[in-house]
Amino acid sequence: MKLLKVARWEFSQRVKSKAFLVTLFVTPFIWAIAGSIPLLVDRAVEGEERLIAVIDGTGNIFPRLSRLLEDSRIKAIGADAPLDELLDDLERKEIDGVLVLEEDLLRGGAAALYSRSLGGAWLGELRDALSRAVSAWRLQDRGYDPDEVFSLVEDVKIVSVPVGRKLPDPRAVALPLGIAILLNVGAFMAGVTLFSNIVNEKRERQAELLLSSVTVRDFLFGKIIGTGGAVFLQVAIWGALGYVVAQRAFSFPISITQLPFSKLLLSLLYFALGYLFFCALLSVFGAGMEAREGEGGAVGIVVILPMVPLWLSGLVAMEPDLGIWRLLSLIPFFTPGMMLLRLGVSQVPWWEIATTLAMLSLATILLLEFAAKVLQVGLFMYGKSASLGELLRWGIRAFKR
Amino acid sequence: MPVLEVEAVEKSFDGVRAVQGISFSVERGEILGLLGPNGAGKTTLIRMVIGIFLPDRGAVRYFFGGKPGPLQRERIGYLPEERGLHRKARVLDLLVYYAELKGIPREEARRRAREWLSRLGLSAWERRKVEALSKGMQQKVQFLAAILHEPELVILDEPFMGLDPVNQDLFQELILELKGSSAVILSSHQMNLVEGLCDRVLFIQKGREVLQGPLDEVRRSYGRYRVELRFRGDGAWLRELPGIEGLELSPGKASFSLGFGVEPREFLESLPDELEVEEISLRRPTLHEIFVDLVGGTG
Known part of the structure; x- marks a missing residue:
């Protein structure tokens, strides 16, 4: 079959290219670095201690404040030196802040904090401890036992218990959710690669020679299979690598072999249909494009649409059966993404699966046929990029024939 | 019997009539010159012959192996006017790929490709990427892609474009050789080069036939x-x-x-x-x- 020859060529050319190898090895490094930076920063910051000099003009607050900060990252030291001297120490970075507590603090006044970089979490910790120390003094001043009062006014906790559905173990849904996201990303990458490939072949006038040997359908399907194969090989390697790392780092409660086979099969089906749908859509635009640089807003929207479920993945994972997600699942643009996510985290009713599969299949077949018709004309229209209207006209005219 | 018969084909694009009622045929052992200025409709006519475009009206008939039948792309060799090869592909791989698409088994395709590359002085370049080749060399590779599978019908659209005089002579020699086993359609506007090759000519202008016939007869009748x-x-x-x-x-x-x-x-x-x-x-x-x-x- 010529289709398979085209596919094999596309696959081998892509896999043998330097770009493929570079992307294959460099991307996990970039992900690893990007993922570990916040972690490293957090750890580095977490370990740091801040030294605060406290000038206690009230003569009552510092001992309790110092006790309250014992387990925190802030170390408070009592200071007798004048403020100017302490500010000089601050300037020389010998201390991180100077906290001045005046007498009026006990009657509702404010404390002054001089610091270079004491913000965010540290400031919060300091404020909490100071508030508690001042409140304790006020309570004691009026004859109450502060510890008793604090225990009486402790916050009440509410635990949410949903009825009819168990809350998923975040670690249990991580694997199917990860697979869904990976498949979505793969389909997106392969679709965009195919789009570039078609635009390049048109620009460099390679398509004509090829189409003297194969039908436009063999040309299109061969490219879809070959390009997709190469990209998915890449994604599969990344996925396997990520799975091994994640198993060791987070020890998932289930392994990939324990996932229900029917769900995996359905996921692959949605993914395959979604990939074909997305490729057909991008092929239509690729055929009308004179150069990739010229891609218009319409292509931008087409590229973004299948990514929408990915952006919503957090919300979908929390409430996978909401009406809005069900509605989006019926729109072919979003069907693969939404259903991959929902299948990963919940039990989707069979009738919904059947309906969405039927609608997506029909839309995909029609769109692939339309893409082949548009390619037949579009690949030989040189000079300028075609408008959306022209693309539609070419396809509709070819259908009428 | 002709290998190809085209009858009164017409093709329009967005209301512009690119080809209007053109008929011709070409037999094995014959070179038909398809001549006309730029934009005359030559390439559109060729694209209808090789099945890239369907004619709006008229018919294209094939007689491969001496029998009427459908379009068989494996039996057609085509050198397009718009040259385009995969720049990152290696020369030998590319030739084998195109020959495989024309139904030649891989090993046989490799053997033929090596033989032809040697004949055209390109053996040393077979493992190089297309982008490393000069324009003339690329043209030779593309020519080989069109003939490696020994087609019954060869269509060469502006084969001399961009060639130096030495390579023009070489291509003329190769085209005459093809005539022995194939029907050849040669589209060009370089008349001096076509003149020594064609048995018959078809002049088209603005999508219409202006003149057609055996070369000698045309020259005589033009008189x-x-x-x-x-x-x-x-x-x-x-x-x-x-x-x-x-x-x-x-x-x-x-x-x-x-x-x-x-x-x-x-x-x-x-x-x-x-x-x-x-x-x-x-x-x-x-x-x-x-x-x-x-x-x-x-x-």
Whole structure:
């Protein structure tokens, strides 16, 4: 079959290219670095201690404040030196802040904090401890036992218990959710690669020679299979690598072999249909494009649409059966993404699966046929990029024939 | 029996009629010159023949292996005018790929590709990427992609474009060789190169046929001899001579065409006795002159 020859060529050319190898090895490094930076920063910051000099003009607050900060990252030291001297120490970075507590603090006044970089979490910790120390003094001043009062006014906790559905173990849904996201990303990458490939072949006038040997359908399907194969090989390697790392780092409660086979099969089906749908859509635009640089807003929207479920993945994972997600699942643009996510985290009713599969299949077949018709004309229209209207006209005219 | 028969095909794009009612056929062992200015509709006509475009009207019939049947892309070799090869692919891989698409088994394709690359002096380049080749070399590779599978019908669209004179001679030789086993359609506007190759020609202009027939017949039927004359004395008498057209006169020198149907003998007898002719040449019009004349007249 010529289709398979085209596919094999596309696959081998892509896999043998330097770009493929570079992307294959460099991307996990970039992900690893990007993922570990916040972690490293957090750890580095977490370990740091801040030294605060406290000038206690009230003569009552510092001992309790110092006790309250014992387990925190802030170390408070009592200071007798004048403020100017302490500010000089601050300037020389010998201390991180100077906290001045005046007498009026006990009657509702404010404390002054001089610091270079004491913000965010540290400031919060300091404020909490100071508030508690001042409140304790006020309570004691009026004859109450502060510890008793604090225990009486402790916050009440509410635990949410949903009825009819168990809350998923975040670690249990991580694997199917990860697979869904990976498949979505793969389909997106392969679709965009195919789009570039078609635009390049048109620009460099390679398509004509090829189409003297194969039908436009063999040309299109061969490219879809070959390009997709190469990209998915890449994604599969990344996925396997990520799975091994994640198993060791987070020890998932289930392994990939324990996932229900029917769900995996359905996921692959949605993914395959979604990939074909997305490729057909991008092929239509690729055929009308004179150069990739010229891609218009319409292509931008087409590229973004299948990514929408990915952006919503957090919300979908929390409430996978909401009406809005069900509605989006019926729109072919979003069907693969939404259903991959929902299948990963919940039990989707069979009738919904059947309906969405039927609608997506029909839309995909029609769109692939339309893409082949548009390619037949579009690949030989040189000079300028075609408008959306022209693309539609070419396809509709070819259908009428 | 012809290998290809095209009958009254028409093709329009957005209301513009690119090809209008053109008919022709081509047989094995024959080279048909498809001639016309840029934008005449040659490439559209070729794309209908190779099945890239469907004609709006008319029919394209194939007789591969001497029998009527459907389009078989494996039996057609095509060198497009718009040259395009995968720049990052290696020369040998690319040739094998194209031959495989034409139904040649991989090993056989590799053997043929190596043989042809050697013949065209490209053996040393077989593992190089296409982008490393000069334009002329790329043209040779693309030519090989069109003929490696030994097609019954070869269509060469502007095969001489961008070639130096040495390679033009080489391509002429190769095209004549193809004639032995294939029917060849040669589209070009480089008339001097086509003239020595074609058995028949089809001139098209603005999508319509302007002239068609065997080359000799076309030149004969077009029938206006070109005359170059050197003489002594005043040439003003030439203006009075009947049956000549397009006279260009300078002291001691004249060039002109004989009117349609005026035979050389007739013209020579009409020359005055007192004329002192130093040199005279009479020749049939070249394809280039016919082409310019036709295009000038209809364009």
